[in-house]
Each structure stands twice: as structure tokens, then as C-alpha cells.
Amino acid sequence: GENVEQHPSTLSVQEGDSAVIKCTYSDSASNYFPWYKQELGKGPQLIIDIRSNVGEKKDQRIAVTLNKTAKHFSLHITETQPEDSAVYFCAASEETSGSRLTFGEGTQLTVNP
């Protein structure tokens, strides 16, 4: 089955700096890679996703890159703000598995004002 590893487990940055979170996956058949933001006591919120036919996707201050050959993908947040502080999860799925998501262990991002 699919295995997703995520690094780092904690990340602390100053407001305005960039933050990068990296994930690797094991199943070359995976073709969909979403990122979720989870605030304390809440459910995961989909913030951006990328499919395997695309190498990069951007939405305002957040971007995701995908390297299918190396089987890794990354989340980039620019101009970080205190409200970006949360736990971020990467995930992977592929259609024949019913699209169930396999999650990384999460990254606790803290943006210091």
C-alpha cells in the first residue's frame, strides 16, 4: 500500500518569511496530491491540490510542486502570517484505490509575529 512521509514535523518561521513542507510517497500509481490545513479542534481544510499531469500549481501565497520521478511533492507558503499557524498534512491517492487518501504525519507550523 501507499506510504507517505512528511518533513519536518515542526516548523517555526518569522512573519513574512517563507515556509516549505516536503512529502515523499511510495506508490508510483498515485496521481492526486492534496494539502490540508488543520486548526486546533477543527477538521482538515483542503487548501490546494495537484494532479500528476501538472508539475506546479499556485494559489495566491501558496504553491505546490510535484516531482513524479523522485516521488516527492512540496508545499510552499510565502509571506507567512500568524493566521497560517496550524498543522499541515500532505496526502496521496490513486483512482483504483477508490480515491482514499493516505496522509503524512503532519507538520506543526508556527508563524511568530
Next chain:
Amino acid sequence: NAGVMQNPRHLVRRRGQEARLRCSPMKGHSHVYWYRQLPEEGLKFMVYLQKENIIDESGMPKERFSAEFPKEGPSILRIQQVVRGDSAAYFCASSVRQAAYEQYFGPGTRLTVT
């Protein structure tokens, strides 16, 4: 537009009791996934259902756990004879169809077994 709804938000059960967790998917969504999140861990897939069908239950423990998604009404995750190790947050996600990929999560039910 109402999002995915889960209730109760918090549930306390004593060892040996039954827990019933309910999930109403987003309007227009007919695919439901249940995930479990242990304290300070990532989410783990449990079961995938469509209306009246269990499509994939490979992540769900064989004993004490069951799930359903009837033609009418919410999806139900049922845990019989709960044990302390069942204490976790249980999240439901829905999608409009299997191939659409995007899954939208509810706020979760936090189960505490005393």
C-alpha cells in the same frame, strides 16, 4: 451551502458501551469516507461508502466496528463495546464522485472512552 456535518461533536462513553457517530455529506455528494485521528498523529483511512454500499473497508478493524450509508439519512460509524484505545477524533469526508478526488472534511467527532 452547508458543508459536511458530523454529530455529536464530542462523545463520552464508558468501556463496553456503544458509540454511534453520524455524518451528513455535502449536498450533492454521494461518496463518504471515514478517517480516524489518534492524538498527535495523522489521519488513517477506515472505510469508503456510497449510498447503500460499502466500497472499501480495508482500514476498519474487523471486530466491533461497522459502517453504513443508507439510501436516506446520514452515514453511521458504529463502535460496539468501546475500549480506551478507541479514544480518537473521527472525521468524515465527502466527495461528489469517486474520480473527483477532492474530499471535504467535517469538523469531526471526538470520542473519549473512560
